[in-house]
Amino acid sequence: xxxxxxxxxxxxxxxxxxxxxxxxxxxxxxxxxxxxxxxxxxxxxxxxxxxxxxxxxxxxxxxxxxxxxxxxxxxxxxxxxxxxxxxxxxxxxxxxxxxxxxxxxxxxxxxxxxxxxxxx
Amino acid sequence: xxxxxxxxxxxxxxxxxxxxxxxxxxxxxxxxxxxxxxxxxxxxxxxxxxxxxxxxxxxxxxxxxxxxxxxxxxxxxxxxxxxxxxxxxxxxxxxxxxxxxxxxxxxxxxxx
Numbered sequence: 001x002x003x004x005x006x007x008x009x010x011x012x013x014x015x016x017x018x019x020x021x022x023x024x025x026x027x028x029x030x031x032x033x034x035x036x037x038x039x040x041x042x043x044x045x046x047x048x049x050x051x052x053x054x055x056x057x058x059x060x061x062x063x064x065x066x067x068x069x070x071x072x073x074x075x076x077x078x079x080x081x082x083x084x085x086x087x088x089x090x091x092x093x094x095x096x097x098x099x100x101x102x103x104x105x106x107x108x109x110x111x112x113x114x115x116x117x118x119x120x
Numbered sequence: 121x122x123x124x125x126x127x128x129x130x131x132x133x134x135x136x137x138x139x140x141x142x143x144x145x146x147x148x149x150x151x152x153x154x155x156x157x158x159x160x161x162x163x164x165x166x167x168x169x170x171x172x173x174x175x176x177x178x179x180x181x182x183x184x185x186x187x188x189x190x191x192x193x194x195x196x197x198x199x200x201x202x203x204x205x206x207x208x209x210x211x212x213x214x215x216x217x218x219x220x221x222x223x224x225x226x227x228x229x230x231x232x
Contacts, residue, residue: 106172
């Protein structure tokens with residue numbers, strides 16, 4: 001059974017750096033063509049893809065947010081970590097991690113998400 | 121960025137009736153070499169993460185009821201629910217994976 005779970009702070013202040021962890025089970029990021037991504041969703045709004053990390057440690061970022069994002073993995077812990085710098089109230093959202101399906105960037109398994117509020 | 125525009129923003133359909141959702145892409149997501157459109161549909165129920173329903177514009181995921189169908193190619197796509205059930209109340213999103221992923225704005229489906 002494949003599971004993913006996000007963890008991190010619920011509240012961050014403007015200008016701070018957000019660090020989120022995704023702990024997963026049921027698959028290994030060391031397996032060829034596996035990938036884990038992050039997607040966020042502001043309350044009542046649409047989904048926005050943020051970043052992805054692949055089994056070969058290649059990474060991809062949303063071009064509009066790339067300067068603020070870093071994704072990395074801790075393979076031995078089955079974890080993927082996302083950092084986002086210079087947080088702003090518009091970054092308030094539920095942040096999801098998800099495992100991609102097949103060889104393309106579509107996501108067949110999702111965590112339940114973690115709500116991050118940016119407020120002073 | 122490829123922009124996906126969904127319509128309508130919301131719709132109310134009677135139980136057992138058909139629901140139709142449109143997704144238009146700002147550029148073609150059809151890859152000519154394999155003749156596949158890199159377009160997926162997700163269903164998101166309140167308080168839940170999205171669930172992948174359809175990929176390649178028309179291929180249902182395993183376990184997805186056959187009342188859900190996807191069609192279209194290139195820039196214009198449709199998700200249809202042939203006979204709406206109460207459990208289909210949700211927001212539906214399209215997503216392209218032809219390039220850096222982007223999602224449509226969502227369509228909320230309710231019971232009339």
